[in-house]
Amino acid sequence: xxxxxxxxxxxYLWTPxxxxxxxxxxxFEHEIRTGGTKIGEITHLPPTVTLQxxxxxxxxxxxxxGAGLNYTFIYxxxxxxxxxGSRLRLDDSFGLAAHAxxxxxxNERWSLGADIRWIDLNTDVTLDGADIGEAEVDPLxxxxxxxxxx
Numbered sequence: 001x002x003x004x005x006x007x008x009x010x011x012y013l014w015t016p017x018x019x020x021x022x023x024x025x026x027x028f029e030h031e032i033r034t035g036g037t038k039i040g041e042i043t044h045l046p047p048t049v050t051l052q053x054x055x056x057x058x059x060x061x062x063x064x065x066g067a068g069l070n071y072t073f074i075y076x077x078x079x080x081x082x083x084x085g086s087r088l089r090l091d092d093s094f095g096l097a098a099h100a101x102x103x104x105x106x107n108e109r110w111s112l113g114a115d116i117r118w119i120d121l122n123t124d125v126t127l128d129g130a131d132i133g134e135a136e137v138d139p140l141x142x143x144x145x146x147x148x149x150x
Contacts, residue, residue: 009145016057021066021099023048023117030137032088040088043076044137046119048097059105066099070119079127087128090135095120103147111147116140 007025014020024047032040050068072093079088101115121137 007143011052013054013057017054019052019054021050021052021068023050028139030139032135038081039083040080041076041078042074042090044121045073045075046070046121046139048117048119050097050099052099054103062103062105062111064099064101064103068097068099070095070097070121072119072121072123074123083127087126089126091124093121093123093137095122101143109149111149113143113145113147115143115145117143 005026005028007023009021009023011019011021025045027043027045029041029043031038032042048068048070050066052064052066054062054064056062070093072095074090074092077088077090079086097120098118099115101113103111103113105111118140119138121139123135123137125132125135
């Protein structure tokens with residue numbers, strides 16, 4: 001399911017091409033489905049750290065790619081549909097992250113950009129205390145942003 005949330009990205013560039021970015025976001029909400037049936041909802045907060053490479057940092061158009069790590073806090077699990085009333089629990093998740101985007105320079109300080117992120121979000125699921133398997137959320141997040149360089 002789709003979800004729109006604001007986020008804050010801070011990147012430190014130690015060379016013109018290489019940087020490390022930290023992503024912080026307002027928590028996201030997702031539906032949990034099995035066989036097309038909605039069985040629950042969760043809220044998750046996915047802080048992510050990414051090592052990034054900028055291909056053309058001095059140009060007016062600068063694509064970049066990145067890879068990193070993510071720790072997702074999962075909370076507010078709620079059972080729905082055929083399992084409504086049961087105690088649904090998903091563990092927090094630690095996994096990989098990938099990031100790609102492009103910056104369009106407006107002037108020396110300001111740019112507009114667009115990006116896509118993938119987070120490896122796999123977690124163990126319990127229902128009324130019994131292990132029932134693993135959930136693979138693995139969200140793709142699309143973004144548009146205004147960038148300011150200090």
